[in-house]
Amino acid sequence: TTGNVRTLEAIATSAAHEGYAVTLLPVAVPTQDEVRGAFSRLGELAVDAVIVILEVHLLDAVALTLPPHIQVVVADSDAGDRYTVVDTDQAGGTRAAVRYLLDLGHSTVWHLAGPEESFAAQRRADAWRAELTEAGCTAPPLVRGDWSAESGYRAGLELAAQQDCTAVFAANDQMALGLLRALHEQGRYVPEDVSVIGFDDIPEAGSFLPPLTTVHQDFAEVGRRCVEGVLRQMRHDAAEHGTTLVPTRLVVRDSTAAPRVR
Structure with a gap:
């Protein structure tokens, strides 16, 4: 979606600012096999952390295997108590x-x-x-x-x-x-x-x-906090759990008004 693209842009920008490169592994069709394959490929790469933007019911349904040193943050989803989550409110x-x-x-x-x-x-x-x-x-x-x-x-x-x-x-x-x-x-x-x-x-x-x-929605802030989360885990060599909610705000323009009196 457009929102995911803007979140990815923010992740790449924030990571580059911290001196890290981003490897993108798109999942063309969100099936269990595709997700399992993407995580298998990640295990073969020299990555320090993973930021996941994916419908989490697939994460729950798939047996995922990553090397223990790789830290994980999930963006815009709900991973329960398995991973750190950064989401819009x-x-x-x-x-x-x-x-x-x-x-x-x-x-x-x-x-x-x-x-x-x-x-x-x-x-x-x-x-x-x-x-x-x-x-x-x-x-x-x-x-x-x-x-x-x-x-x-x-x-x-x-x-x-x-x-x-x-x-x-x-x-x-x-x-x-x-x-x-x-x-x-x-x-x-x-x-x-x-x-x-x-x-x-x-x-x-x-x-x-x-x-x-x-x-x-502040997509840039979601991306920044995702990178912040994985870097914090890497520096402390420990996984974290819990959810960070990025606030939203209502922007009032001209498409809303009181109902017409009938």
């Missing part, structure tokens, strides 16, 4: 977005979720539902995409047909972009008829029409 960012829409006066918030296999998508969906429940609101049926603008467009056609839909929280900005197009084509004005919030704050978010209200 997915739940906090989602709750802030949903709460903002409810505070504007919307009776509920629909959710355009990411793919089922994504842990980030699941965290955001869980937090969306929890925030609505705590506010005493009924959660509408979840609509799912695959992170792409095309899937956001297809889901947007479905959401545009829901006349009681006045607010949508999209799990990323690319799907929000497709959603905006679908709403426009179906004659649903944003934000007059439907308010839209995304997640990521990609560089183009402010150039959407209208400019997109979204949750800002």
